[in-house]
Amino acid sequence: xxxxxxxxxxxxxxxxxxxxxxxxxxxxxxxxxxxxxxxxxxxxxxxxxxxxxxxxxxxxxxxxxxxxxxxxxxxxxxxxxxxxxxxxxxxxxxxxxxxxxxxxxxxxxxxxxxxxxxxxxxxxxxxxxxxxxxxxxxxxxxxxxxxxxxxxxxxxxxxxxxxxxxxxxxxxxxxxxxxxxxxxxxxxxxxxxxxxxxxxxxxxxxxxxxxxxxxxxxxxxxxxxxxxxxxxxxxxxxxxxxxxxxxxxxxxxxxxxxxxxxxxxxxxxxxxxxxxxxxxxxxxxxxxxxxxxxxxxxxxxxxxxxxxxxxxxxxxxxxxxxxxxxxxxxxxxxxxxxx
Ligand code: UFG
Numbered sequence: 001x002x003x004x005x006x007x008x009x010x011x012x013x014x015x016x017x018x019x020x021x022x023x024x025x026x027x028x029x030x031x032x033x034x035x036x037x038x039x040x041x042x043x044x045x046x047x048x049x050x051x052x053x054x055x056x057x058x059x060x061x062x063x064x065x066x067x068x069x070x071x072x073x074x075x076x077x078x079x080x081x082x083x084x085x086x087x088x089x090x091x092x093x094x095x096x097x098x099x100x101x102x103x104x105x106x107x108x109x110x111x112x113x114x115x116x117x118x119x120x121x122x123x124x125x126x127x128x129x130x131x132x133x134x135x136x137x138x139x140x141x142x143x144x145x146x147x148x149x150x151x152x153x154x155x156x157x158x159x160x161x162x163x164x165x166x167x168x169x170x171x172x173x174x175x176x177x178x179x180x181x182x183x184x185x186x187x188x189x190x191x192x193x194x195x196x197x198x199x200x201x202x203x204x205x206x207x208x209x210x211x212x213x214x215x216x217x218x219x220x221x222x223x224x225x226x227x228x229x230x231x232x233x234x235x236x237x238x239x240x241x242x243x244x245x246x247x248x249x250x251x252x253x254x255x256x257x258x259x260x261x262x263x264x265x266x267x268x269x270x271x272x273x274x275x276x277x278x279x280x281x282x283x284x285x286x287x288x289x290x291x292x293x294x295x296x297x298x299x300x301x302x303x304x305x306x307x308x309x310x311x312x313x314x315x316x317x318x319x320x321x322x323x324x325x326x327x328x329x330x331x332x333x334x335x336x337x338x339x
Contacts, residue, residue: 004030006048006068007240008112010055010103011076013040016118016174016229018183020074021047023233029240032068034061035077044183055099061106072114072240075103078147081191082122082287085144096147097154104158114243115155116236119168119251121225123149126289133295134170134251142287152251159249167239167247172225172255172294174232176315177322184322185229194226194316197266198323201275208277210262212284215291221262223291225255228309228318238303250302255294256310265312272316273325 007024011017012033017040021031025047033045036054049068053060055077064070078096079085085092100117107115122145123138140146155166175194177184185195193208200208213220235254242250260268266277299305309318317327 004028006030006032006070008032008034008065008068008070008073009076010034010073010099011040011078011118013037013042013044013050014076015185015187016171016232017074017076018044019178019229019233020076020236021045022178022182023230023237024240027237029237032064032070034064039187041186046182056095056102058102058106058109061103062109065106065110065112070110070112072116072243073103073107073112074116074118074236074240075100076118078118080144082142082144083191083285085142085147086287089143092143092147093150096144097150100151100154104154104164107164108158108162113164114240115164115166116239116243117151117155117166117168119152119170120145120148121170121172121253121255121292121294123152123170124292131257131293131295132253134253134298141289156249164249165243165247166249167243168251169235169239170251170253171232172227172253172292174229175226175319176228176230176309177319178230179309179318181321185319193224193262193265194269194319195323197269197277197279198273198316198319198325200279201269201273201277202324204324206278208266208279209282210279211282211288213281214284217261217290219261219263222288223259223261223293225257225259225293226265226310226312226315227254227256227307228315230318231307231310234308235299235303235305238305242303247302252299252302253294253296254299254305255296256307257294257296259291259293260312268312269316272313272327273320275325
């Protein structure tokens with residue numbers, strides 16, 4: 001035992017979960033990762049033990065909770081590709097909603113009462129343009145978003161029936177990488193805009209396809225609210241602290257509050273790295289809402305959470321090295337050193 005307060009982190013080997021483990025460690029907690037490694041990476045588990053198992057394995061969850069003396073859980077383990085969810089809905093409901101049932105039952109079985117849940121702005125669907133508040137109606141437009149909304153509903157019902165307390169954190173677009181270079185974004189296959197655009201800029205893949213240029217936005221491309229993964233991770237630690245201090249169940253947006261279109265993101269990559277993003281115009285991608293931007297006010301009021309690194313240029317600067325790009329200032333230094 002390290003004397004640190006142990007937190008079970010399902011999906012702790014994944015992109016957001018591993019950054020949350022680092023933030024927990026920095027805050028003095030012991031993150032215990034519970035992950036089947038289907039999409040996560042063993043080498044991202046650096047700050048505590050790894051229990052290799054599937055979140056739908058309720059007996060395995062209960063055993064891990066008991067053996068590590070867990071009192072609170074962060075639940076990330078889930079499938080998170082919107083497009084894939086349209087093609088394989090049963091798998092998404094099984095893994096995401098099924099995983100949530102298994103976790104709730106394990107918590108009831110072991111007496112754990114506090115759950116921080118990885119929800120999504122995908123639960124809002126395609127709301128009218130403008131900043132999205134937590135009381136904006138949740139009307140998801142794909143199985144992924146519906147599976148996350150089901151999880152929120154389960155938590156609400158079990159909170160009322162059994163005294164569980166939860167914080168459902170509805171993220172906007174997670175991006176960036178650990179500023180100290182300990183962790184990065186490594187999805188396979190990669191489908192997210194910023195990593196794909198940076199890979200295109202570095203020549204690691206062909207031109208980026210810009211999906212849809214006829215949306216009702218400033219320049220016709222989709223608008224998203226990008227939040228730095230380290231800010232997200234810090235938000236989760238604040239949510240654990242909030243529940244530990246007796247906070248009541250809540251659902252909060254985690255976003256920067258600023259939207260950027262795809263073309264603005266490509267220009268930001270060029271400006272930060274000095275490399276233009278080769279791209280071509282393509283038809284709309286099914287299921288994409290035109291614009292998603294958070295009203296981040298309630299998370300600030302409830303948790304004292306404010307983003308610190310979620311300016312788009314900062315996100316790109318932190319992620320650039322993991323895509324073989326240097327931020328422009330470093331690139332200049334490297335060129336000068338070579339001369
Ligand atoms: N895009 C492109 N070309 C690409 C990839 C993406 O134009 O090659 C566009 C998309 O069409 C979209 C925008 O860039 O308009 C952002 O797409 P991402 O795939 O990066 O992110 P999404 O907004 O679709 O999805 C992400 C997460 C989900 C989460 C969702 C909430 O992947 O888990 O944000 O909006 F639910």
